[in-house]
Amino acid sequence: MFVWFTDEKDDAMRLLFMLLLVLLAGCEETPTGRSQLALVPEDLMAQMGEDTFDQLRRNQPVSRDAAANRQVQCVARNVVAAAEASYPAADLPDAWEVVVFEDASPNAFALPGGRIGVHAGLLRVAETPDQLAAVIGHEVGHVLADHGNERLTQQLGIKAGLLLVGLFGEGDLGQQQLMQALGLGARLGISLPFSRAHEEEADLMGLAIMARAGFDPQQSVELWRNMAAAGGGQPPEFLSTHPAHGSRIEALQQAMEEAVATYRATTPADCSG
Template sequence: MKPGLLFIATMLSLLTACQESPSGRSQLALLPDSMMDELGQEAFAEMKRQQPVETSPAVNAYVQCVAGHVIDAAVRVYPPESMPESWEVVVFDDPQPNAFALPGGKIGVHTGMLRLAQTPDQLAAVIGHEVAHVLADHGNERMTQQLGIQSVLYVVGFFSEGEGQRLLMEALGIGSQLGIALPFSRAHEREADLLGLNIMASAGFEPQQSVNLWRNMAAAAGGQPLEFLSTHPAHETRIERLQEEMEVALKLYQAATPASCAG
């Protein structure tokens, strides 16, 4: 086969290869996990160079405690191959209420989020949701969806490292200005809500507090665009869906050892 035809055939085979997310949803995610992990680690290192890091031992111990319980539960609930081998958790001194998780086992929580997530259970809902985005490979999937053939070209080395980091950050919902969150798709948000709810409950955090968290978010956001104008689900819709899944989450919570992290 001629080189050009071989290249096209390879691209088509990649584009038709599908996988399943942890919830069983079919997805197309073309970039190798090792590449996503490397980009996540590089992006996180750049964040730590650019943003001030919270130095309070009490605040760091609190966030590390909650994150540790959530990560341990995620390892128990989902196959080991879905999880990074280790995780790094950093609290950034930033008033923006934001949190994120990157491929390669990196979690960032802004001090501003700690004012909205008022209890350990609510913080667990935030971190569980963000870890779920990584478990479900949403960044990889969104890069594939948004960039199409460009993402495949990146796989074979046509994009520079800097360009790859920029595309990764956009795909993971982090804007060019650090701390500015861009929305995942509604399907990704719904899946992260469900997976995160089960993770936090399995970690021993009270799942009903996820609803209280989003009520806090709604109050802080004030007016929000109509749902059909936004890729994020409306707060009311998100709360309704969480409540629909609460019976299963409560059973997981009742079977778990209660988590204890002083806020």
């Protein structure tokens, strides 16, 4: 099929047409089978992850608590091994680096290239190694599913789309208002739902991973109950990048039977010492 543009907006239409071709050609699947568009080269994503992690280590103190570091390293080691066994076809980092940061917030994160950061404050909410495994499994799930790449690709696509809309306008006040409205619409209609989809996918991947690693998957529900108690109120779910605690718990419970069966067929992990 040939497409020929003849009006004054030829350049914008060609750009839009080429963008659509790229989108159609670039669709892949996550390890759970969800369709995904992730167009940023993986080596670039890994380099960005390394640079960000190095900057965090320069700007944030690292925990010297030997017991905390020992437990986090033990849980992470078991979780990573289970992730590699659970998703052998996934594009996994060659090595993983895990650091405990002196930060009171109950949080953790994972970056492309296999960098995992755990805040010391998380260890006051994740009361057992099993609950810690739920968090680390979740973060490893983000890396395995290439969520960072997908989100960056999505943001670049939104910016390109808004640029195209701008090319069709006259630059008056009405056009500026339209651009602002489209920006908000893109955030509510694309960015936030996709972020929640990432969180939900990472939750379920993490549940399967922690069970295979020998950690009790039922403790994932206890973890989110602890998070709900520690975190106070949340914004309305449709305005949040993360699912509400109740929604997370419900989704985990729906997948619990299979996870428990996996856990009972494994040797329990021992990261208590």
